[in-house]
Amino acid sequence: MTEFVPPGTRYIDLPSPFPMRRGGELRGARMAYETWGTLSPSRDNALLIVTGLSPDAHAAANEGNPAPGWWEPMVGPGKPIDTRRWYVICVNSLGSCKGSTGPASIKPGTHEPYRLDFPQLSIEDGAEAAVHVVRALGVDQLACLVGNSMGGMTALAMLVRHPGIARTHVNISGAAKALPFSIAIRSLQREAIRLDPNWNEGRYEEDSYPESGMRMARKLGVITYRSALEWDGRFGRVRLDSDRADEEPFGLEFEVESYLEAHARRFVRRFDPNCYLYLSRSMDWFDLGDYCLEHGIDREADTRAGLASIKVEKALVLGAETDILFPLQQQREIAEGLRAGGAEAIFVPMPSPQGHDAFLVDFERFGPAVADFLSTL
Template sequence: MTEFIPPGSLFLPLPSPFPMKRGGALHGARIAYETWGELAPTRDNAILIVTGLSPDAHAASHAGNPEPGWWERMLGPGKPIDTDRWFVVCVNSLGSCKGSTGPASTDPATGEPYRLEFPELSIEDVADAAREVVRALGIEQLACIIGNSMGGMTALAFLLRHPGVARSHINISGSAQALPFSIAIRSLQREAIRLDPNWNGGRYDEATYPESGMRMARKLGVITYRSALEWDGRFGRVRLDSDQADDDPFGLEFQVESYLEGHARRFVRRFDPNCYLYLSRSMDWFDLAEYADGDVLAGLALIDVDKALALGASTDILFPVEQQQQIAEGLARGGADARFIGLDSHQGHDAFLVDFERFGPAVGDFLATL
């Protein structure tokens, strides 16, 4: 059980006990976060970024950690999220292994890792923990909360549970509820981990790590993060050179297989399997319809925000653009000046991480109106 904390992270102790939506509470928990820019004397220029499942709080480089962040081209001086104007906070999700308390963290009651003794995690818990960071920084109202992928869910939960704490919202490739296809994919990912003998009911260590299960889970995820158009354009049916091919008669033969294998191997030892299971399941459980008698649009309409932008990629199969269109429609029903933009990107769900020529201007233009 290992935590992977980027240099330069800051840590906020959460209120103790910290109650969880589905029961139980955390004691002595913390949230990792990082900041960029300067908070204005009026404290009205703050933006909160809430992330997808695997990113840490290091969205971009800064003095405390000059390494490029996972959103380096989006965040910084003169960039779409311009830190010459905005004070930006990015939090690592509760339940993660990148500095915030999660299943890989030490349970103060036992001195051992929580493992599966960690309370059931919901997206609402992740949102409530992020709210504590905003409060601790003395920010009464955010100018904007930005969430992508799972973070889009977190941002909606944040806005619903903490009305008035943000004036605007950008939802990027997010959703107001998990769809059956996404649930099915994540279920298979979790099953791959749990069926690895080394998972051992969550009781593994570095020497007996469920590497095969995590590799399969990551490969499944990466396949859905990009589109068929991109897979075809990048790899086609190109085969590996003879010295690169796997000796196994059913082993690696095509370049796309080698890419997935390399990507998975780089990931598996950098993310804790139990944290992966908890965060994955939290997305499946999330559904704003539960707040409005089964009507997701009515659930979205309960959110009080002045302006909103919902962005998505036309080739996203994991969080399809219809879900971002639904978010804009529902927020508009609640009185927001809400706009949906479906971007013609062939890079699928991960487009917001790589297609900055499309996503950057959309985000920057919206923030310029605030």
């Protein structure tokens, strides 16, 4: 599955064995990462980015890979995350197929991918693996920990499990736990993949990739990543030109359908279906309140108590008003919880029309907000 990994990706071995939270362990596992800028002699300028479900570690162009990254307008010299000042690290999530060990990686002692033999993956496992990368790069405390979407969950798990790992925190379109609407959407995406006969309980090959299941999952993703408001203005009821219209019965007819199709085509075969299933489910399982269970503080998961147990000096929490997958109330909850824990936490709801994906496109709003926050550090 090396075709998924961008050139210039670097690796750090995880401890072997690497125990997994829900049972089992990994042997010979590693994390893919990239960096930008230079670690200061006092090692106090490190900023880690933990990502959403699908991105690789290539957030922006760097010496190892001059191609633009998935967050190019945000990371670089003079950009909101200014690499002249910050030593920026971005990791590919544990369980992904873009360099870090996951279900598509070769299972030690075999010549086959793990597939469904990969142990159950939780957000907390990704957090532990990211903390290991930080330490291995010689950083005791991050100046700032930035998490987007699923990465917002990972960041909170890092903070709750490793007090002092970061001095400040930026949480963008994240959540302290999965809500049932989001669980329902992700469950349906997984069902689409599982129903594809090619999935075959994870035993697909290159020539039997479960393309239609992944296409459905991605389309449903794109629908919930954006917003109805944006699409009203962007697509309206515009039809495809007759030469682009689909001859199949009930085929594509409207621009919005063609947009979904194009998105699905770009995604399918560039992401491993088993990795998708594992990462998707890890989000459903996530509740920061599990901290209370694990520490015997309470018999029930208490998300608020989990948040309030986090100690950071300052935090910036951003979200889009039109986000239906990680709705704004969840970012408000994070800000309030961090404040209850003593942080100076700023909550900035963005009127972006682009929904959950706003942080990947609405740089006019998200850029200055992040830049302003970092300039106060």
